[in-house]
Amino acid sequence: MTDTHHHHHGLSPSSIRFCPLCGGALARQPVPPEGKHEMVCGGCAFHLLSQPQGGGRDHSRAGGPGTPDAAEHRARSGKWTYPGGFVDWGEAVEVAAVRETREETGLEVDLDGLLGVYSYPGTPIVIVVYRARVIGGEVRTCWENDCVEWVAPGDIPWEQLAFPSTTEALRAYLNGKDPRP
DSSP: OOOOOOOOOOOOGGGOOBOTTTOOBEEEEEETTTTEEEEEETTTOOEEOSSOSEEEEEEEESSSTTOOEEEEEETTTTEEEOSEEEOOTTOOHHHHHHHHHHHHHSEEEEEEEEEEEEEOTTOOOEEEEEEEEEEEEOOOOOTTOSEEEEEOGGGOOGGGBSOHHHHHHHHHHHTTOOOOO
8 A cells, every 4th residue: 555645625715616605706896994904705795704613812910919810801891801803814813912901991901810701601712811921012902992001909890891711711810810820
C-alpha cells in the first residue's frame, strides 16, 4: 500500500465562493460601519463574516483591590458591558481581547489570566473573558460605544448590563473566583 497525501485546502472566508443561504455568488465588499471587507452574497446580501463565532473580552483593572473597573456604554443597545468583540480569522483569542480593548477604549492592557468561558443554548457564540491590567493608552470612545467610564464595584448598574455573560463574569470577578490552580 502506498502513502497518498491528500492536500486539504483549509476552510477560510476566501475559500467559500457561494452563499450558504441562497447559493448565490459571494464577492468581497466593504461592509458598514467600519468598511471592513467581507464576503457578501450578490443574490440575498448575506454577509459571510471573516470571524469565527467566538469572542474575546477582558475585564480590565487599573490597579489593585478597590480600583474601579473599565466599562463601556453601547449606544445602540443602551446597555453597559466590558470591552470585547469577535476574534478575526486566524487570530489568537488573547490577541483579540487586547486588540478589541484598544479599539473600543483606547487602553493598552496586559492579560492577567482567564476569568471564565461562557456559552448559552441557541447561540453559536462562545465568550472568553480575561482579567487584564491597564498598562497605557488614554480612554476614548469609538463607533461602537458612546461612553467609556471607570465604574467602582459598588456602582455597577446591574439592571443595565448588556449580556448574561457580562453579569456572570462581573459576579465571578467580584466574588474572587479564580480558575487558576
